[in-house]
Amino acid sequence: MKQFEDPRLAATRKAAIEAALVILKSEGVLAVTYASVSKATGISRSTLYRHWPEINDLRNDTFKRAARPENKSPEPRTNGPLKADLMWLLRFLLTALNDTPWGKIAPQIVAAAAQDDQARAVINLFMQERITSVKAVFEAAADRGELRDTVDIDQLADLAVSVLYFRKLFAGQPIDETWLAEHVDTLCELAVAQ
Amino acid sequence: MKQFEDPRLAATRKAAIEAALVILKSEGVLAVTYASVSKATGISRSTLYRHWPEINDLRNDTFKRAARPENKSPEPRTNGPLKADLMWLLRFLLTALNDTPWGKIAPQIVAAAAQDDQARAVINLFMQERITSVKAVFEAAADRGELRDTVDIDQLADLAVSVLYFRKLFAGQPIDETWLAEHVDTLCELAVAQ
């Protein structure tokens, strides 16, 4: 009877993914190969194949590792007023995109998602998590009676997050403090009771 | 003195890119290789290398070919009222993503953009073009006096387009008629004078 998993399995997994993450950050998805990870870790190529039969399996595990927990949304502030809470949370998302490795990693996952269902699932889950955290901010504002009663909170949360990523990854427009302030103003104008 | 370009050059270029576009649509960027295009066209691999020294050169030219003109935004309707004009244009963008090859091609360009500056330029230009067409709709509404005077038209156009692509490519949420109607309602609520 095997009660416990061979500790070598976990050690190999961790070392490989950790090294793959470094390569992912510095050189992109395509540089995450069996050979490069093998060289970086000393783990033999055949062992890597046994753990991850296809290269996308390894890459997707690296994506999952990258998507948590440092890069996840923090517990949002929900003390109010809405504008302050929104500014705080969206500034975190903006900083993550502009000034942390996540700004390099996210596009890599998006790229992989175009070809791979698993990668698509990773990026979808991550984005849902971002939207949910923003939604919590709006819901708290609604509980405090700050919002108009006609507003659709799901729509608002979608709007708040999507423009950030769209400008960064699709439109090539800057997302800086100046823009963020205007963006939050627009959202509040839409949401807050006059 | 050479006055005219050898017609074989243009013929080769066109045939190769046309074939590459078909492969791009059906099998993705990674399937666009010198070998696959050579096989599809009968053009020898060495000739392809002479036209496109790196494979990304060929892929980027294929992207440019894909980004025009059938997939570009049509002349937007600007007769008013705003809600009808917006609905018409955004429905076009939605249909392009859901029911035409562009829905498969766009993610491929986004994927390439994560690794390649030229591809990034292509997708950026294309998205700017989409935003501009939406902006024209808002500007016409503003000229008719339909809008509140506080609204920022650039922000509105960004919002209108970004959620579409975000939901489709990042969040994995459906973009259907039901959602579109709500989205347009939200935009109009933000923009239209009460």
Place this chain on the structure above:
DNA sequence: ATCGCTATGCAACAAGTTGTACTATAGAGG
């Protein structure tokens, strides 16, 4: 400590791709 199981390491191999180099042929224009 010994034994069996298994994870790992190592080497070789086939296939596909990128990119280079060289030669021969075919077509365009004067």
Place this chain on the structure above:
DNA sequence: CCTCTATAGTACAACTTGTTGCATAGCGAT
């Protein structure tokens, strides 16, 4: 007809994905 050049064809090196076979080293159990 002649020259220039685009194309075809081939060979080659390097890298990557996967597969396979075999030897070794470490883990858990008796």
